[in-house]
Amino acid sequence: MRLGAFPFPAKVPLCPSVAIADTSxxxxxxxxxxxxxxxxxxxxxxxxxxxxxxxPNPKICQLMDPTSQSPxxxxxxxASSTTTTSTTTAAVEQEHQFPLPPILTHPSxxxxxxxxxxxxxRLYKTTFLSPSIPCALKYRPPKPYRHPILDARLTKARLAFxxxxxxxxxxxxxxxxxxxxxxxxxxxxxxxxxEGAPVRVKINEWLGSRPKNEEEEREGAxxxxxxxxxxxxxxxxxxxxxxxxxxxxxxxTTSNMMLRPPKASSSEQxxxxxxxxxxxxxxxxEVVIIDFGLANQSQSDEDxxxxxxxxxxxxxxxxxxxENLFEHLLESYKETFGKKGVSVLNKLxxxxxxxxxxSMIG
Amino acid sequence: xxxxxGRRIALGCEGSANKLGIGIIAxxxxxxxxxxxxxxxxTFVSPPGTGFLPKDTARHHRAYFVRVAKKALAASxxxxxxxxxxxxxxxxxMGGPLTSVAVGARTLALLWGKELVGVNHxxxxxxxxxxxxxxxxxxxxxxxxxxxQVIAYxxxxxxxxxxxxxxxxxxxxxxxxxxxxxSNDPAPGYNIEQLAKQGGRVLLDLPYAVKGMDCSFSGxxxxxxxxxxxxxxxxxxxxxxxxxxxxxxFSLQETVFAMxxxxxxxxxxxxxxxxxxIVGGVGCNERLQEMMGAMAAERGGSVYATDERFxxxxxxxxxxxxxxxxxxxxxxxxxxxxxxxxxxxxxVFVKWRD
Numbered sequence: 065m066r067l068g069a070f071p072f073p074a075k076v077p078l079c080p081s082v083a084i085a086d087t088s089x090x091x092x093x094x095x096x097x098x099x100x101x102x103x104x105x106x107x108x109x110x111x112x113x114x115x116x117x118x119x120p121n122p123k124i125c126q127l128m129d130p131t132s133q134s135p136x137x138x139x140x141x142x143a144s145s146t147t148t149t150s151t152t153t154a155a156v157e158q159e160h161q162f163p164l165p166p167i168l169t170h171p172s173x174x175x176x177x178x179x180x181x182x183x184x185x186r187l188y189k190t191t192f193l194s195p196s197i198p199c200a201l202k203y204r205p206p207k208p209y210r211h212p213i214l215d216a217r218l219t220k221a222r223l224a225f226x227x228x229x230x231x232x233x234x235x236x237x238x239x240x241x242x243x244x245x246x247x248x249x250x251x252x253x254x255x256x257x258x259e260g261a262p263v264r265v266k267i268n269e270w271l272g273s274r275p276k277n278e279e280e281e282r283e284g285a286x287x288x289x290x291x292x293x294x295x296x297x298x299x300x301x302x303x304x305x306x307x308x309x310x311x312x313x314x315x316x317t318t319s320n321m322m323l324r325p326p327k328a329s330s331s332e333q334x335x336x337x338x339x340x341x342x343x344x345x346x347x348x349x350e351v352v353i354i355d356f357g358l359a360n361q362s363q364s365d366e367d368x369x370x371x372x373x374x375x376x377x378x379x380x381x382x383x384x385x386x387e388n389l390f391e392h393l394l395e396s397y398k399e400t401f402g403k404k405g406v407s408v409l410n411k412l413x414x415x416x417x418x419x420x421x422x423s424m425i426g
Numbered sequence: 427x428x429x430x431x432g433r434r435i436a437l438g439c440e441g442s443a444n445k446l447g448i449g450i451i452a453x454x455x456x457x458x459x460x461x462x463x464x465x466x467x468x469t470f471v472s473p474p475g476t477g478f479l480p481k482d483t484a485r486h487h488r489a490y491f492v493r494v495a496k497k498a499l500a501a502s503x504x505x506x507x508x509x510x511x512x513x514x515x516x517x518x519x520m521g522g523p524l525t526s527v528a529v530g531a532r533t534l535a536l537l538w539g540k541e542l543v544g545v546n547h548x549x550x551x552x553x554x555x556x557x558x559x560x561x562x563x564x565x566x567x568x569x570x571x572x573x574x575q576v577i578a579y580x581x582x583x584x585x586x587x588x589x590x591x592x593x594x595x596x597x598x599x600x601x602x603x604x605x606x607x608x609s610n611d612p613a614p615g616y617n618i619e620q621l622a623k624q625g626g627r628v629l630l631d632l633p634y635a636v637k638g639m640d641c642s643f644s645g646x647x648x649x650x651x652x653x654x655x656x657x658x659x660x661x662x663x664x665x666x667x668x669x670x671x672x673x674x675x676f677s678l679q680e681t682v683f684a685m686x687x688x689x690x691x692x693x694x695x696x697x698x699x700x701x702x703x704i705v706g707g708v709g710c711n712e713r714l715q716e717m718m719g720a721m722a723a724e725r726g727g728s729v730y731a732t733d734e735r736f737x738x739x740x741x742x743x744x745x746x747x748x749x750x751x752x753x754x755x756x757x758x759x760x761x762x763x764x765x766x767x768x769x770x771x772x773x774v775f776v777k778w779r780d
Contacts, residue, residue, distance in 0.1 A: 183688075183695035209687050209720035211680045213629045315638060358638060 162186060165203040165252055176201070184357065189257065192244045198257035199244055205251065216249070222357065223248040229311050229359045230255065236309040239302060239324075239352045258352050260325050263299065264318035264382055267292065270346050271385050291347040293392045295323075300396030302351040303372070304405060312367045314358030316375035318382055323349040365404075369411035372397070376416075429508040432456070435463070436511050436752065437498070437534070438745025441487045441527030442519025442547050443571060444470040444478040448494045449742030450502040450509070453749055460557045463502035465735060465742040466494050475607040477600065484522030491530040498741065506538050513748025516544035516758075517769030519572065524765040532763055543748035544758040547739075548573060548771040551705040552584060553750060554743035559730035561703045567690045567718070568771075570706030570739075571596035574686070576639060576693045577771060579779065584771045587693040588639025595682055596708045598643040602678060605654050606671050613738070618675045619711050625676030628663050632681045639692050641685045650678050683714045687721050700727025709737040750778040 168176045168188060176190040185204040192199035204219045206212070223246060233240040241256040270292060299321065306313060313320070326348055360367065372394070380387045394412075398405035429435055433452040440447040449465040470486035472478045499506070514531035517524060535542045552566050566577040566584070574590035593601075596615060603614030608621065632649050635642040653674060663669035690702055702722050704715060715731045722729045736743065754777040 183692040207684075207688075207721070208724060209717040210684045211629050214634070214680060214684055218634060 162205070164188075165201075165205070165250070167247070167250065167252055168201065168203075185251075190254075192254055199254045200241065200257050201252055201254045203252045219251050220248040223251065223253050226356045226359065227253055229356045229361070233306060233309055233311060233353075233356075236305075238305045238309055238311075239350055240306075240356070241352065241354060258322040258324055258354065260323045260349055260352075262319050263295070263321040263323050263351065266323045266347060267295070267318060267383050267386060271383065273346075289386075289389065292386060293389060295347045295351075296389050296392040297396035298351045300393040300398075301400040302353060303375075303393075304397045304400035306353060307368045307371070307408070308401065308404075310361055310363050311356075312360050312362045312371045313353065313356065314360055314371070314374075315355065316353075316371055317378040318375075320353065320355045322352045322354055323347070324352050325349040365408050365411040366415070368408045369415045372408070372412050373415045429504065433461070434510050434749060434753065435504055435508050436513050436543070436745040436749035437495075437509050438513040438545070438550075438741040438743065438748055439491075439495075439527050439531045439534075440515050440547070440550070440739050440741045440744045441523045441530075442515045442517070443523065443739060444472075444483050444486075445739040446470070446487045446490050446494055446523075446527065447739055447741035447744075448491075448498040449740055449745050450498055450504060451742055451745040451749060452504075453753065460746055462742055463504060464498045464500075465740055466498040466501065467738070467740055468494050469612070471611045474609050475604050476610075477604060480520045480522035483520065484526045487523050487526040487530075491527065495530070495534065509538065509540060511541045511543050511748065511752045511757075512538075513543040513545050513744045513752075514763075515547050515550070515744055515765065517766035518547060519765075519767060521765075521767050524767070528763060528765045532760065535760070535763075541752070542758045542760060542763050543752050543756060544763060544765070545744045545748045545751070546769055546771065546774045547744075548575070548577075549584060549774050549776070550743040550747040552577065552703070552771075553747040554736050554740075555703045555705040555730065555732055557746060558732045558736050559703060561701050561730040563699065564701035564703035564730060565690060565694045565697060565699050566703045566705060567686060567709070568706045569595050569686060569704065569708035569714075571600055571708075573706060574641070574643075575771060576689050578693060578697045578699065579776070580697075582776050582779070584774065584776065586770070586772050587696065588641070588689045591637070591640050591642045592644040593647070595643055595686065596706070598647045598682060599678070599708065601647055602650050602654075602675075605651050606674070608671075613707065615708055615711065618679065619713065621672045622675040622679045622713065623672075625670065625672030625674070628665055628667070628669055628673055628677075629680060630663060630669065630673060630677035632677055634681060634685060636685050636688055639689045639696075641689055643682060646678070646681060650674060679711070679713055683711075683717050686714065687717050690718065691721050691725070694722075694725060694727070700725050701730065702727065703730040705732070705737060707738045710734045754778050 162178070162181065164176065165188075168190060172191070172195075174191045174195050176188040179187040179189050179200070185202055188201045188203065190199055190201050191197055204223060206219070207215050210218070227243050227246045227248070230240050230243045234242055241258055244254040244256065246253040302321070303313075303316065325345075362368070375393075376390055379390055394409060398409055401408065429452070431454070433454050435450065435452045437448065437450050440449075445467055446469075447465070447467040450463040452461045452463055453459070454461065468486075468490045470478055470483050472482070512531050512535045514528055515524060516528075531542065534540070548568055551568055551570075555561070555566070556564070563579060565587075566575075568575045568577060572594050574594045574596075575586050576588040577584045577586055579585070599618055600614045603610070603618055608614060608617045610617075630653055632653075633645045635645055653669075654671075657669055657671070657674065660668065663673070694700060694702060700722065702718060704718060708714065709731055710733065715729060718729045718731075731737070756777070
């Protein structure tokens with residue numbers, strides 16, 4: 065069951081927090097540093113490229129619980145007839161290792177695909193209202209180890225908070241996925257599907273395509289790194305935009321940012337583009353920040369600096385070859401954020417000196 | 427020197443908190459097996475409503491060191507000649523007790539002409555847990571009165587993924603036991619656990635403080651203390667009925683253990699492991715083991731835990747970890763045989779693992 069099969073007007077409440085950890089082995093997983101932060105990734109499967117979906121009505125509506133009312137047949141028919149853009153690679157019913165959340169158990173033309181299973185929840189790709197509108201559904205299943213009352217309280221509060229933060233960012237123009245619908249009590253939130261790939265993947269792809277030879281690398285360093293520097297600057301300004309709205313992410317990593325390719329490029333790709341051209345395009349696109357499962361509302365320099373510090377550490381362990389480019393990110397952060405940015409960066413110095421860890425007695 | 431069977435033997439002295447423990451272990455180089463020859467412990471227990479103070483604890487350790495050492499030696503059946511090295515806790519821990527035991531260890535080393543090996547207390551717990559349970563490369567939750575850490579091994583170090591930002595979980599439980607004036611014998615945490623089994627009618631609302639892979643307990647303790655004061659004043663609970671110390675203990679355990687399991691699960695997802703090993707005094711708690719088991723089962727993994735002989739501070743773990751280091755050539759010269767209150771788990775270079 066796709067959300068697409070649901071009729072319904074949704075009123076969308078907003079916000080919770082979902083932390084999902086990527087369990088797949090990746091370059092960033094193997095390099096574990098003592099102070100490294102968890103990487104909760106909503107890593108999208110690259111093989112699935114989907115049209116970018118814009119929420120039908122960003123001010124959403126309350127999704128009715130599908131179990132309480134069966135979807136009208138009329139709508140369902142319509143849905144199946146318009147299945148033109150839906151998942152091509154994953155049209156096959158996936159064998160689900162985990163029981164699906166109830167919201168995904170209704171018959172639908174586009175079966176849900178499990179994208180990732182993290183510590184806290186699972187991310188499914190499904191569709192919203194119409195099969196042509198892909199969406200990401202985050203589901204926090206009940207934790208059997210936790211007292212049911214405590215579990216329900218936590219799940220609800222975290223989901224509701226995440227939706228609230230996303231809505232706020234959206235309103236302020238920060239590039240984040242739109243919230244389509246949520247049911248905090250049932251443990252899920254449906255958000256806009258962001259096309260493209262995580263920044264982590266793109267950077268590694270780009271670094272991987274560059275000359276391995278160290279000398280060559282040093283010589284061409286400045287010239288070659290142009291697009292990457294450009295990307296770092298875009299990331300910096302996206303984070304500044306986020307912080308300006310009074311939100312700190314809590315888990316910034318290059319896995320928690322998507323690079324949404326410019327619309328035109330998808331059509332071009334089909335007519336043989338030169339390798340050079342493709343490489344140049346690799347790092348193009350808009351930086352969209354995702355996974356606000358650990359987000360908080362805060363305006364303090366300290367919290368903002370900690371946010372940057374977490375990213376700095378994660379970046380250094382994930383992309384050691386590009387570690388020296390982090391300053392460009394900070395530079396652009398400062399430029400976008402103005403005076404505030406300067407004081408955050410000063411605070412960042414303190415945070416770095418302090419580290420996150422203390423010696424403990426015991 | 428190796429004994430008649432070719433085994434290496436170490437004597438370990440532990441006294442970083444209120445337990446004085448001396449144990450003797452043998453490593454069989456052929457089978458790689460660790461054999462516990464003796465494991466003697468004497469605990470300094472303070473009266474209900476109080477905690478153990480460093481100076482009283484240090485006095486206890488000094489008073490009992492010789493007695494415990496003799497008992498351990500007699501129980502092991504080895505002769506002094508057969509012992510290869512004397513291992514002691516270098517830290518972390520309380521200064522006074524650590525110093526007392528370090529003096530004792532130095533004395534034995536000089537008296538018997540043995541070499542010294544300083545051991546990190548946390549690494550001792552981890553290595554002992556691995557040896558007893560057979561867990562090969564687990565995510566480790568180390569929970570005790572002084573430490574709360576989520577640890578995983580990578581590249582020659584035990585890396586700390588998450589930890590408490592303020593007090594240790596065991597400290598939170600111990601101090602709450604003091605609030606309720608529960609007995610400290612055999613351990614405050616044990617008595618809270620027993621009391622919690624009688625509670626559960628209501629789950630009292632306590633803060634839940636997880637930040638990424640770190641967590642915090644002081645706010646929870648503060649709130650629990652407030653609730654205890656309300657209870658003593660005869661105020662009703664959330665359902666209008668009066669609540670009991672058992673309900674408080676139940677709620678406290680459910681909340682703090684859920685936090686611990688959550689951060690452990692995050693670390694497991696992060697490093698891609700499905701084994702979890704619980705060590706440290708709080709690790710004896712059966713409710714914690716049960717919750718961890720439920721989480722691990724869901725991830726298709728398993729939980730490894732030990733009983734009070736090895737969970738609670740003991741000399742054998744110091745002997746074991748010390749002997750592992752000794753076998754790689756590590757020694758602590760007499761003039762460097764200091765101890766320290768602060769000694770992070772990730773400072774130790776783990777040469778004995780791949």
